[in-house]
Amino acid sequence: MGHELLQTFLATITDVLPIALIIVGFQSLVIRRPIANLRRVGLGFLYVLVGLAFFLQGLEMALFPIGKLMAQQLTAPEFIMGLQQTSEAMKELDWSQYLWVYAFALAIGFSTTIAEPSLLAVALKAHQVSGGVIGVWGLRIAVAIGVAIGITLGTYRIITGTPLHWYIIAGYAIVIVQTLFAPRMIIPLAYDSGGVTTSTVTVPLVAALGLGLASTVPGRNPVFDGFGLIAFASLFPIISVMAYAQISAWWAKPQ
Amino acid sequence: MLKVFLKSLQGSFYDLLPIILVIGFFQLAVLQQPIPNLLEILTGSFFVLIGLTLFVQGLEMGLFPIGESLAFAFAKKGSLTWLLIFAFALGFGTTVAEPALIAVANEAAKVAAEGNVIDTTDQARTDYALGLRLTVAFSVGFAIVIGVLRIVRGWPVQYLIIGGYLGVIVMTLFAPPEIIGIAYDSGGVTTSTITVPLVTALGVGLASSIRGRNPMVDGFGLIAFASLTPMIFVMAYGMIR
Numbered sequence: 242m243g244h245e246l247l248q249t250f251l252a253t254i255t256d257v258l259p260i261a262l263i264i265v266g267f268q269s270l271v272i273r274r275p276i277a278n279l280r281r282v283g284l285g286f287l288y289v290l291v292g293l294a295f296f297l298q299g300l301e302m303a304l305f306p307i308g309k310l311m312a313q314q315l316t317a318p319e320f321i322m323g324l325q326q327t328s329e330a331m332k333e334l335d336w337s338q339y340l341w342v343y344a345f346a347l348a349i350g351f352s353t354t355i356a357e358p359s360l361l362a363v364a365l366k367a368h369q370v371s372g373g374v375i376g377v378w379g380l381r382i383a384v385a386i387g388v389a390i391g392i393t394l395g396t397y398r399i400i401t402g403t404p405l406h407w408y409i410i411a412g413y414a415i416v417i418v419q420t421l422f423a424p425r426m427i428i429p430l431a432y433d434s435g436g437v438t439t440s441t442v443t444v445p446l447v448a449a450l451g452l453g454l455a456s457t458v459p460g461r462n463p464v465f466d467g468f469g470l471i472a473f474a475s476l477f478p479i480i481s482v483m484a485y486a487q488i489s490a491w492w493a494k495p496q
Numbered sequence: 497m498l499k500v501f502l503k504s505l506q507g508s509f510y511d512l513l514p515i516i517l518v519i520g521f522f523q524l525a526v527l528q529q530p531i532p533n534l535l536e537i538l539t540g541s542f543f544v545l546i547g548l549t550l551f552v553q554g555l556e557m558g559l560f561p562i563g564e565s566l567a568f569a570f571a572k573k574g575s576l577t578w579l580l581i582f583a584f585a586l587g588f589g590t591t592v593a594e595p596a597l598i599a600v601a602n603e604a605a606k607v608a609a610e611g612n613v614i615d616t617t618d619q620a621r622t623d624y625a626l627g628l629r630l631t632v633a634f635s636v637g638f639a640i641v642i643g644v645l646r647i648v649r650g651w652p653v654q655y656l657i658i659g660g661y662l663g664v665i666v667m668t669l670f671a672p673p674e675i676i677g678i679a680y681d682s683g684g685v686t687t688s689t690i691t692v693p694l695v696t697a698l699g700v701g702l703a704s705s706i707r708g709r710n711p712m713v714d715g716f717g718l719i720a721f722a723s724l725t726p727m728i729f730v731m732a733y734g735m736i737r
Contacts, residue, residue, distance in 0.1 A: 244522055244565055246543075252595065254609070255596065255689065256594070256688065257690055258592065258593075258690070259589040259592070259593050259701065260586070260589065260590050260591060260690060262589070262696065263582075263590075264562060264587045266564065266591050267566070267585070267660065270570075271573075271578050271582070272566075272569045272570070272573065274569065275563065277561075277565055277715070278561065279658070281557055281558075281561075282519075282557065282558045282559070282561055283502055283558070284551070284554075284557060284610065285554045285556070285557030285558020285561070286554065286558040286559070286562075287554070287558075288550045288551070288553045288557060288558065289551055289554030289558055289559060289690065290554075290555055290556065291547075291549075291550055291552055292546075292548065292549070292550030292551030292552075292553070293546045293547060293689060294547070295501065295543045295544070295546050295550065296543070296544055296547025296548055296551060297547070298531075298538075298540075298541025298543055298547075298644065299540040299541065299542070299544030299546075300522045300540070300543070301540070301545055302536050302539060302540025302543065303535070303536070303537045303540025303543070303544060304540070304541075304544070306533075307531070307532070307537065307671065308519060311523065311527065312520055314527055315526070315527070320527075322576075334529055337577030341526055342603070344526075345522060345526075347695070348521075349515075349518055349520040351514065351518075352515040352517070353515060354513035354520045355511055355514045355515075356512050356514070356544075356548070357510050358548060358551050358552075358689050359687065359688075359689045359692035360591060360613050361552065362555055362559075362692055362693035362696065363692060363693075363696055363716075363719075364690075365552075365555070365556075366560070366693070366696050366697065366700060367712075367716070367717065369716060370700055370711045370712050371712055384737070405676065405677060405680065406668045406676060409664075409668075410665055410668070411651050413661045413664070413665065416661070417658055417661065418656075418731065420654045420658065425528075425713060426696060426712050428653060428654055428717035429653045429712075429713065429714070429715070429717035429720070430716045430720075432653065432657055432716075432717055432720030433696070433718070433719040433720050435720060435723060436683070436684070436686075436687045436692075436719040436722060436723035437692050437719055438684075438718055439684035439685060439687055440684065440685075440687065440688060440692070442515075444596065444684070446687065452725070455575045466677075469677045469680060469681065470680040471680070471684040471685070472677075472680035472681055472683070472684065473725060474684065475683060475684045486622055486658060488598070491583030
């Protein structure tokens with residue numbers, strides 16, 4: 242266990258090294274001024290490194306094995322059909338029989354997003370910059386609802402086998418219309434929240450769900466249909482964050 | 497000091513509570529199975545808790561200040577060229593070594609080989625994966641450059657983003673079908689847990705140090721560019737191959 246933690250720590254260092262090199266290089270060659278509070282910043286970087294190593298190793302130990310197993314079991318034919326399933330019966334499965342899969346997609350999309358460290362970072366910054374108008378939890382919950390809806394719709398797409406780009410193009414159309422009406426202040430933040438949702442915690446579990454589903458549903462190819470869930474998870478938070486701002490603005494307006 | 501740490505630990509616990517509840521409910525009530533390796537799961541959860549707490553501390557002490565101080569330093573220096581070179585280096589450098597991207601690129605090479613797009617030799621697959629990684633890294637570098645230029649010039653974000661979406665839609669019509677899913681996903685994997693706070697702090701710092709820019713309206717948006725351009729560039733890569 243100590244060995245694995247060390248390995249994760251080394252991997253995190255490899256991840257940070259290019260960033261550190263670029264910063265140090267530009268700081269010393271182009272800006273040519275020492276970094277302010279160097280010791281504090283250095284300590285902060287160390288905290289980030291050690292913290293991420295523990296975080297990733299902990300996910301690897303606690304969450305990913307059980308979460309991935311759960312995704313496989315929930316998408317397994319035995320679970321969806323009961324015990325007496327045959328390949329003939331599988332073909333007759335209607336999309337509505339995957340109810341627990343949808344419930345899992347919804348719940349796991351929401352809960353992993355709340356735990357996502359990069360979203361937390363953006364929410365903290367947005368709270369600070371907006372002078373407290375945007376709440377840390379308000380933003381995170383809005384994003385998490387978006388991811389939850391996105392992943393659920395994504396599983397529906399895999400089950401029904403409808404083409405990915407229809408959904409994505411329709412989603413973009415909604416985003417464009419919302420952009421015209423949403424408060425101007427929220428727009429860049431809403432666009433950003435699409436990109437931050439899908440990192441450390443969400444991606445492995447969602448990928449396991451997509452692959453499990455694509456190999457269970459007859460007529461789906463895991464290699465081709467397993468992709469695409471992440472795209473849903475990055476598109477729908479944009480919609481939900483703008484909706485959150487629109488609803489708040491509408492609420493605040495005197496009747 | 498200890499009190500602050502404990503409070504922060506409590507905050508991290510609330511962040512993780514939803515996952516614990518969801519996993520617990522599905523395991524016990526829906527699948528009706530006991531929780532396996534309880535000890536390992538408890539240790540792992542403790543690691544996650546400590547890790548998240550340390551990360552948040554480090555964020556406020558290291559990543560946010562360095563991003564902002566770089567932005568201020570470049571704004572003071574007044575050289576747009578160096579700022580843009582830095583922006584490109586940051587986008588390219590942080591993406592090319594990103595483990596999630598390496599995983600997706602290898603997966604994509606496998607898909608391409610199975611779909612007879614490239615030869616099924618190891619050499620062809622390695623080349624394809626490397627080409628894809630460089631394409632994505634280049635597109636993120638390009639995205640940060642455009643995003644920084646936007647902050648400096650004060651262009652409204654929505655025209656650029658909507659233009660980008662239209663680009664994605666047009667490319668989707670012409671790109672080979674097997675690359676589309678990968679292209680859409682590659683937009684999501686580019687922004688890592690360390691890049692996001694750094695780039696956000698850079699954008700907000702730039703917008704606060706340039707007169708006439710509002711950090712809320714102009715400071716955010718860099719991440720959005722970084723998740724958009726890879727889709728277009730990866731589809732182009734699929735068309736050229």
